[in-house]
Amino acid sequence: MRFNVSSQVSYTVDGPSTLILNVHALRSGAQMINEESFVVEPKVKCEEFVLDQGQNRFVRIETGTTKVLKVTYRATVDIQVRLIPMDKLMAMTVGKLGRNVIPFIYPSRYCQSDKLGRLAYSKFGSMKHPFQKVTAITNWIYDNVQYLSGSTNWQTSAYDTVTERAGVCRDFAHLGIALCRALNIPARYFAGYAHQLNPPDFHACFEAYIGGCWVGFRSDQAGAFEWPGAHCQWT
Amino acid sequence: MRFNVSSQVSYTVDGPSTLILNVHALRSGAQMINEESFVVEPKVKCEEFVLDQGQNRFVRIETGTTKVLKVTYRATVDIQVRLIPMDKLMAMTVGKLGRNVIPFIYPSRYCQSDKLGRLAYSKFGSMKHPFQKVTAITNWIYDNVQYLSGSTNWQTSAYDTVTERAGVCRDFAHLGIALCRALNIPARYFAGYAHQLNPPDFHACFEAYIGGCWVGFRSDQAGAFEWPGAHCQWT
Amino acid sequence: MRFNVSSQVSYTVDGPSTLILNVHALRSGAQMINEESFVVEPKVKCEEFVLDQGQNRFVRIETGTTKVLKVTYRATVDIQVRLIPMDKLMAMTVGKLGRNVIPFIYPSRYCQSDKLGRLAYSKFGSMKHPFQKVTAITNWIYDNVQYLSGSTNWQTSAYDTVTERAGVCRDFAHLGIALCRALNIPARYFAGYAHQLNPPDFHACFEAYIGGCWVGFRSDQAGAFEWPGAHCQWT
Amino acid sequence: MRFNVSSQVSYTVDGPSTLILNVHALRSGAQMINEESFVVEPKVKCEEFVLDQGQNRFVRIETGTTKVLKVTYRATVDIQVRLIPMDKLMAMTVGKLGRNVIPFIYPSRYCQSDKLGRLAYSKFGSMKHPFQKVTAITNWIYDNVQYLSGSTNWQTSAYDTVTERAGVCRDFAHLGIALCRALNIPARYFAGYAHQLNPPDFHACFEAYIGGCWVGFRSDQAGAFEWPGAHCQWT
Numbered sequence: 055m056r057f058n059v060s061s062q063v064s065y066t067v068d069g070p071s072t073l074i075l076n077v078h079a080l081r082s083g084a085q086m087i088n089e090e091s092f093v094v095e096p097k098v099k100c101e102e103f104v105l106d107q108g109q110n111r112f113v114r115i116e117t118g119t120t121k122v123l124k125v126t127y128r129a130t131v132d133i134q135v136r137l138i139p140m141d142k143l144m145a146m147t148v149g150k151l152g153r154n155v156i157p158f159i160y161p162s163r164y165c166q167s168d169k170l171g172r173l174a175y176s177k178f179g180s181m182k183h184p185f186q187k188v189t190a191i192t193n194w195i196y197d198n199v200q201y202l203s204g205s206t207n208w209q210t211s212a213y214d215t216v217t218e219r220a221g222v223c224r225d226f227a228h229l230g231i232a233l234c235r236a237l238n239i240p241a242r243y244f245a246g247y248a249h250q251l252n253p254p255d256f257h258a259c260f261e262a263y264i265g266g267c268w269v270g271f272r273s274d275q276a277g278a279f280e281w282p283g284a285h286c287q288w289t
Numbered sequence: 290m291r292f293n294v295s296s297q298v299s300y301t302v303d304g305p306s307t308l309i310l311n312v313h314a315l316r317s318g319a320q321m322i323n324e325e326s327f328v329v330e331p332k333v334k335c336e337e338f339v340l341d342q343g344q345n346r347f348v349r350i351e352t353g354t355t356k357v358l359k360v361t362y363r364a365t366v367d368i369q370v371r372l373i374p375m376d377k378l379m380a381m382t383v384g385k386l387g388r389n390v391i392p393f394i395y396p397s398r399y400c401q402s403d404k405l406g407r408l409a410y411s412k413f414g415s416m417k418h419p420f421q422k423v424t425a426i427t428n429w430i431y432d433n434v435q436y437l438s439g440s441t442n443w444q445t446s447a448y449d450t451v452t453e454r455a456g457v458c459r460d461f462a463h464l465g466i467a468l469c470r471a472l473n474i475p476a477r478y479f480a481g482y483a484h485q486l487n488p489p490d491f492h493a494c495f496e497a498y499i500g501g502c503w504v505g506f507r508s509d510q511a512g513a514f515e516w517p518g519a520h521c522q523w524t
Numbered sequence: 525m526r527f528n529v530s531s532q533v534s535y536t537v538d539g540p541s542t543l544i545l546n547v548h549a550l551r552s553g554a555q556m557i558n559e560e561s562f563v564v565e566p567k568v569k570c571e572e573f574v575l576d577q578g579q580n581r582f583v584r585i586e587t588g589t590t591k592v593l594k595v596t597y598r599a600t601v602d603i604q605v606r607l608i609p610m611d612k613l614m615a616m617t618v619g620k621l622g623r624n625v626i627p628f629i630y631p632s633r634y635c636q637s638d639k640l641g642r643l644a645y646s647k648f649g650s651m652k653h654p655f656q657k658v659t660a661i662t663n664w665i666y667d668n669v670q671y672l673s674g675s676t677n678w679q680t681s682a683y684d685t686v687t688e689r690a691g692v693c694r695d696f697a698h699l700g701i702a703l704c705r706a707l708n709i710p711a712r713y714f715a716g717y718a719h720q721l722n723p724p725d726f727h728a729c730f731e732a733y734i735g736g737c738w739v740g741f742r743s744d745q746a747g748a749f750e751w752p753g754a755h756c757q758w759t
Numbered sequence: 760m761r762f763n764v765s766s767q768v769s770y771t772v773d774g775p776s777t778l779i780l781n782v783h784a785l786r787s788g789a790q791m792i793n794e795e796s797f798v799v800e801p802k803v804k805c806e807e808f809v810l811d812q813g814q815n816r817f818v819r820i821e822t823g824t825t826k827v828l829k830v831t832y833r834a835t836v837d838i839q840v841r842l843i844p845m846d847k848l849m850a851m852t853v854g855k856l857g858r859n860v861i862p863f864i865y866p867s868r869y870c871q872s873d874k875l876g877r878l879a880y881s882k883f884g885s886m887k888h889p890f891q892k893v894t895a896i897t898n899w900i901y902d903n904v905q906y907l908s909g910s911t912n913w914q915t916s917a918y919d920t921v922t923e924r925a926g927v928c929r930d931f932a933h934l935g936i937a938l939c940r941a942l943n944i945p946a947r948y949f950a951g952y953a954h955q956l957n958p959p960d961f962h963a964c965f966e967a968y969i970g971g972c973w974v975g976f977r978s979d980q981a982g983a984f985e986w987p988g989a990h991c992q993w994t
Contacts, residue, residue, distance in 0.1 A: 072854040074861065103858040107812035112861075116854045148777040149821050153808040156779065156817075161868040168868075169914065172435060172454035200407060209874065217451050219407035307619040309626065338623040342577035347626075351619045383542040384586045388573040391544065391582075396633040403633075404679065444639065642905060642924035670877060687921050689877035 055135070056088065059247035060128040061256070067117045077127045078102070078111035079247070084136060090129035096120055107154055143185040143265040148238055155263055158240035164211040164228040167235035173216070174236035184239055188262045188271055191233045195226055195273040223258040226273040231260045239263065244270075290370070291323065294482035295363040296491070302352045312362045313337070313346035314482070319371060325364035331355055342389055378420040378500040383473055390498050393475035399446040399463040402470035408451070409471035419474055423497045423506055426468045430461055430508040458493040461508040466495045474498065479505075525605070526558065529717035530598040531726070537587045547597045548572070548581035549717070554606060560599035566590055577624055613655040613735040618708055625733055628710035634681040634698040637705035643686070644706035654709055658732045658741055661703045665696055665743040693728040696743040701730045709733065714740075760840070761793065764952035765833040766961070772822045782832045783807070783816035784952070789841060795834035801825055812859055848890040848970040853943055860968050863945035869916040869933040872940035878921070879941035889944055893967045893976055896938045900931055900978040928963040931978040936965045944968065949975075 061077050079087055092113065094100055099116040117123055148159065161167045167174075177194065181187045198219055205220040212232035215225045227243050234241035240263035248257035261268040296312050314322055327348065329335055334351040352358055383394065396402045402409075412429065416422045433454055440455040447467035450460045462478055469476035475498035483492035496503040531547050549557055562583065564570055569586040587593055618629065631637045637644075647664065648657045672690040682702035685695045697713055704711035710733035718727035731738040766782050784792055797818065799805055804821040822828055853864065866872045872879075882899065883892045907925040917937035920930045932948055939946035945968035953962035966973040 072852060074853070099854075105812060105862065106859055107810060112858075114854065148779070149804075149819065153817075154811055157810065163866040163868055163871065163873075166868065169453055173452060176433065176454065198411065213452060217408060217448060218404055219411065307617060309618070334619075340577060340627065341624055342575060347623075349619065383544070384569075384584065388582075389576055392575065398631040398633060398636065398638075401633060639923055643922060646903065646924065668881065683922060687878060687918060688874055689881065 055133050057131050057133065057247070057249070058128070059131060060126070061247070061254075062127075063125045065117075065123040065125070067120055067123055070119060071117045073115040073117065073123075075113050075115065075125065076110055076245075077125070078113065079129045079131050080109055080111065080244075082109060084134050086132045086134075088130040088132050090127070093126045095124045095126075098123070107157070138265070138267060138269070140183075140185065143183070143267070143269070145182075145184045146263070146265060151240065151263070152266075155240050158242050158263065159235050159238055161232070161235065165232035165235060165241075166211060166213045167232045169213055170216065170232050170236040174233045178233070178237060184237075184262070184264045185269070187237060188230075188234060188239065188241075188264065188269070191230055192271050192273040195229055195233075199226060199229065199273075201226075201274055223272075223274050227258040227260045230271060230273040234260075234262050242268075290368050292366050292368065292482070292484070293363070294366060295361070296482070296489075297362075298360045300352070300358040300360070302355055302358055305354060306352045308350040308352065308358075310348050310350065310360065311345055311480075312360070313348065314364045314366050315344055315346065315479075317344060319369050321367045321369075323365040323367050325362070328361045330359045330361075333358070342392070373500070373502060373504070375418075375420065378418070378502070378504070380417075380419045381498070381500060386475065386498070387501075390475045393477050393498065394470050394473055396467070396470065400467035400470060400476075401446060401448045402467045404448055405451065405467050405471040409468045413468070413472060419472075419497070419499045420504070422472060423465075423469060423474065423476075423499065423504075426465055427506050427508040430464055430468075434461060434464065434508075436461075436509055458507075458509050462493040462495045465506060465508040469495075469497050477503075525603050527601050527603065527717070527719070528598070529601060530596070531717070531724075532597075533595045535587070535593040535595070537590055537593055540589060541587045543585040543587065543593075545583050545585065545595065546580055546715075547595070548583065549599045549601050550579055550581065550714075552579060554604050556602045556604075558600040558602050560597070563596045565594045565596075568593070577627070608735070608737060608739070610653075610655065613653070613737070613739070615652075615654045616733070616735060621710065621733070622736075625710050628712050628733065629705050629708055631702070631705065635702035635705060635711075636681060636683045637702045639683055640686065640702050640706040644703045648703070648707060654707075654732070654734045655739070657707060658700075658704060658709065658711075658734065658739070661700055662741050662743040665699055665703075669696060669699065669743075671696075671744055693742075693744050697728040697730045700741060700743040704730075704732050712738075760838050762836050762838060762952070762954070763833070764836060765831070766952070766959075767832075768830045770822075770828040770830075772825055772828055775824060776822045778820040778822065778828075780818050780820065780830065781815055781950075782830070783818065784834045784836050785814055785816065785949075787814060789839050791837045791839075793835040793837050795832070798831045800829045800831075803828070812862070843970070843972060843974070845888075845890065848888070848972070848974070850887075850889045851968070851970060856945065856968070857971075860945045863947050863968065864940050864943055866937070866940065870937035870940060870946075871916060871918045872937045874918055875921065875937050875941040879938045883938070883942060889967070889969045890974070892942060893935075893939060893944065893946075893969065893974075896935055897976050897978040900934055900938075904931060904934065904978075906931075906979055928977075928979050932963040932965045935976060935978040939965075939967050947973075 059079060063077075065073070078092065079085065079090065081087055094115060098118050098120055101114045103112050103114065104110065115123070115125070151159070178187045178190050181190060199215060200220045201222065202220040203222060206215070206222060206225050210221060210225055212228040215221045215229045231241040231243060241260055243258065243260050245256045245258050248255050251257070259270060259272040261270050294314060300308070313327065314320065314325065316322055329350060333353050333355055336349045338347050338349065339345065350358070350360070386394070413422045413425050416425060434450060435455045436457065437455040438457060441450070441457060441460050445456060445460055447463040450456045450464045466476040466478060476495055478493065478495050480491045480493050483490055486492070494505060494507040496505050529549060535543070548562065549555065549560065551557055564585060568588050568590055571584045573582050573584065574580065585593070585595070621629070648660050651657045651660060668689055669685060670690045671692065673692060675690040676685070676692060676695050680691060680695055682698040685691045685699045701711040701713060711730055713728065713730050715726045715728050718725050721727070729740060729742040731740050764784060770778070783797065784790065784795065786792055799820060803823050803825055806819045808817050808819065809815065820828070820830070856864070883895050886892045886895060903924055904920060905925045906927065908927060910925040911920070911927060911930050915926060915930055917933040920926045920934045936946040936948060947966050948963065949966060950961045950963050953960050956962070964975060964977040966975050
């Protein structure tokens, strides 16, 4: 499937600053960039980079003395949703995880999985299949957390959301990740260009590592995989 | 029923201090003190008091330059468990609460009921009867929180316990109170002399105000009311 | 000094509810109500009350099926600022506190004094005089916490503010109270009608109990006692 | 300088598990492993690995059905403390940071730098030189946080320590890192073999990235750089 995505952001700049943006579409086995353009007006120093670990594409922008900065990104992206037979999505013990996947079982700033162990095991621990576990997690979040615009802020973390039971997609994703990690299932955050959303916006989701594969999930909707961006790529 | 209760505490005192203890058995409609003794060795300045609001009996002790202080309390207490017909335990709107009961619907240091509103309503809000609600709360705590000695400390509050799912009687009681208050049911903490516990110890429980009556609950055991101290007194 | 105070609040009511308001001016030794009026339109059931402990005047309003409720309070208040000689504002050990003052040395929902002990002692513990301590606390808050409208919400507590260093008067007061209590100085919150503020608003301050006297402080301005509401009343 | 380091850990194993240990000495420009041995008894499956990003050396151990596992590591390490002239330790704007250093300005599980911005800027923001800033941070921690064994646990984070003012080396390091990151100075945690400590133990410290160089700091002692492990390596 082919998608056109675009974003446009304007900044009022008080003084020389560095911006690090992550608006570029990912390049992966499942997602190819057919064409793209990234324009900053006025023209200032920009540098695109990828970290050694991970595939996220960043751009670092030096504003200089510019007062107003306009950033425009456009891309045509080909996504190949790969259907993976359930029997391939096997549990993978920590002993078998690829070394670069291991960091994604640890807690992070917004995903305090270390505090959610008992809850995660009591609710999802008895399920056999990891895909079933993650699906149950996203369904539980959908059933128990209210989507409530403005109810959270940039400090809100999974530890808050699991109790306060309200949030936006970012909070849903953090909670999903934290619950996965609490079960030793590697998980990581991603933000996508939301399909046919009006007005357009980014949308936070997460990926869980199952059967040697990063599988996309969202937790603000019942079920998994109904949306076009569900992808799976072999690492 | 008649109970003999006693406690003995020893303190090593580094310097002149004030101790405020709450070891005396309560005097209430349902509980009468047949006889009691309170002895501090060596003899130092002691003052018993009750706050205007509430019936808890405190004693304030000035240690002076004493190095070791031994406090012994003994009482024979007559408890009249009053069986209240279910139909008396009616819901009471905030509009009908006696003015001195109102403070017990507000959040407190260890019972952040303001943060548990959504969770409490989604789990217990649809139940009709307040007694049914509180019983469901105590059962939920019993089913979901593990009694684990040493897992918490003096800073642990209901907000922690609802997520971390482990604690001791004190934490169970705080969580029960917080969930009640989140539903506009007044609730308050009490510690009792545990019946036939060996070694003897205090035990934290809570009371909820239902139908004009403070009803005793515990949340570390399935069901309510199985223990002798379950009392109800008209305020 | 005589002040005219007034407040007007309008509510849109979704369904029958109980409101508990605390807009009435306090009656105390230092503050007398010359005349006052409290009007609710349309006329619904109202009940004024004071708790056994404390002097705050509450009013409980049953909205019934009213859709829009308008509450108007007006009062003419005579305040007698009493100048207390410094040598009267002596330290008072916990052993000497009146029994009804004792609750105000304990932590509460927004004032986790139990967590601030080390900080409070290291900064203010070496000062001799309690008035000097509380003044130093308010100055420290004024110097270190930024008044920043919108930076906090109804969940923000002293534990947050002491680290995040931003807030509004409510947060300043909570932090002041928590630091006082951490030093065993009883302290309590109050909201006043702000003098000559435009647009008019309530203003959160706090009182510390020094020398047998509740002394008013504010922490969003350097120094203490510059404002007309500074009062002191013997309990 | 040459050091002999060793550690020995014993595990009682309840069932087949995976252990990930980080006991191996780092290999870096400033630190060379002269010789080392790593023995697990009984012999089970072990795999050493390094993440793409970072140089920490991990070992993953599959316990199998072993009941007691004994891990022994010994190494002779040559450390070349490099003295860096102060004028080399220049500030480096975010715009100039190497791409793989960028992750170390972000908050993490135990280092919520996003919450400490105001505090960090008000205390250390006006200093010119980054080395001076980090030294001031470690001195401030040393002066304000009490080293108190047993006062914290595995959940304690910088956000707690900055307020509660007590902890162990791990907590001191977390707080140092959080304050650095709040000032846009990249910082990261490391644990070393403590020199001449008896009984021997690991010791938590941190590195700050200054002038293109990871510089070692400790915050449980006044001043920086007095200990042999202070190293600096070009990335």
